[in-house]
Amino acid sequence: MKEYDFIAIGGGSGGFNAARVARGITDSVAVVDGAEELGGLCILRGCMPSKTLIYSAEVLHLAQNAKKFGLNIPNATVDMPALHQRKVETIKEFSDYRVEAMRSRKYDLYRSFAKFIDSNTIELSDGTQLRGKKFIIGTGSKVSVPPIPGLDHEEIWTSDTVLDLDFLPESAIVLGGGVVACELAQFLNRVGSKVTQIQRSPHILKDQAPDVSETVEKAFRDEGMDLFTGTSLKRIEKTDDGFKVVFDQGGFEKAATAKYVVNALGRTPNTQNLGLEAAGIELLPNGQIKTDEHQLTTNPDVYAAGDCAGPFEIVHTAVLQGEYAARHALKEPSSVFGPLNYDHMLDVVFTDPQVARVGLTQKALDERGIEYITADYPFDDHGKSILMEAKYGFVRLFGEKPSGRILGAEIVSKDAGELIHALSVAVSNNLTAADLLKTHWYHPTLAEIISYPLEDIVDEL
């Protein structure tokens, strides 16, 4: 039986990056991945294809609103086959690069699903057995199908389908109000579908501050989307020309019809059929693999990273978790890379306006009893955003009292995902509002808006 120092089960962002770091420490590394197409979710059916399409839709939206900018761009419309082709070519470049790295002689690559048969042995589909001194599980997640009558109809779309469209759907109902639902609903609406979005909670993006969600909701409605919130899904019926979605809202039964339905009701970790019991690996009640701060599972030789382990389903956390786990497993201490500090968490929603957040939220600050100052500033009163016709949203900072340390920030605006990084540097490095005010904030930029709430915090202290 072949034995390795380190085996990655899954070659996505978590598993592959763990293997890459492990290979810098030992020559004995294998990657086992059962996917038909190598590359992982982010490259093939997640971040990269969605952001490629969303960027095109943003360009189209700007062109369709050309009059606001004193321009005349007649008939700006989508060319779905061309959009699709651009996505295919862009993604191929990213996936070719990843596949080349995986196929290089650096790793032994096994194209198979794996399952544990004991604490240090896995079995592949053809019966091959591999022993590992250390393992990482990075098996990702799959679309979840909650038990709503009709939701399991084979013609109901998921994010995979929307990201692969080469024609314009005349209408679509997007179920859910999470990140996938919001990003894809606005994409479909902007390219020209009639979109209805149905969300269970009182607001879309329910984990964000209510006024953040309300800003995005206003933008969606201003763009012509039908948005129902505070609903309970009852059933989905197939009709002659599409689907009917029946739901409750405020005690009344309502229905929406469209040619297509997109299930964006969340994802569930890929932790089934992995033989986890045989290896003594425990799950959390939500199906994620239980890990400690070192990404170690309840088996002392097996680590887990990415969507299968949580607590977030975000690429950079999957990468950092995988890299750190490999160093920890192979006893390569690092003064730079330690366990992840989720108090510095960064996340971005690629709607327009974008939603970006770093550090502690107001809710977390209150729960921990931390004394803080809140300062915010709106984009409809800022020079650069006014000239860009990008007036939705605001920046909000949370400064610790009395130190002035920036503990958290949220931005909802055009390109908030770029702007937030200045504050991410501050949060991760314990910088104060006064430290940040020593920075040169260039005029006129969107970023200089951050200096106004910083001044408020310094003044108030």
Ligand SMILES: Cc1cc2nc3c(=O)[nH]c(=O)nc-3n(C[C@H](O)[C@H](O)[C@H](O)COP(=O)(O)OP(=O)(O)OC[C@H]3O[C@@H](n4cnc5c(N)ncnc54)[C@H](O)[C@@H]3O)c2cc1C
């Ligand atoms: C539409 C969409 C858009 C997204 N956009 C963003 C974004 O903009 N930014 C962001 O940060 N995140 C985004 N995400 C989330 C991000 O894509 C995931 O968090 C990330 O890709 C997860 O990486 P992973 O390594 O955990 O899993 P994956 O990349 O899914 O890798 C898992 C691998 O394990 C393999 N595997 C599974 N079971 C086995 C087994 N038993 N044996 C062997 N191999 C196995 C699979 O074949 C797969 O290749 C998006 C997700 C979606 C769905």
Ligand SMILES: NC(=O)c1ccc[n+]([C@@H]2O[C@H](COP(=O)([O-])OP(=O)(O)OC[C@H]3O[C@@H](n4cnc5c(N)ncnc54)[C@H](O)[C@@H]3O)[C@@H](O)[C@H]2O)c1
């Ligand atoms: N920009 C990004 O970083 C990005 C983009 C896309 C996805 N992702 C990641 O992918 C993960 C999956 O995203 P997602 O949007 O699929 O999941 P999610 O968990 O964020 O959202 C699921 C949505 O479905 C709703 N829902 C779930 N069950 C329901 C039911 N039975 N009835 C009615 N509504 C129900 C929830 O209320 C929620 O609105 C996220 O955690 C996110 O981190 C990130």
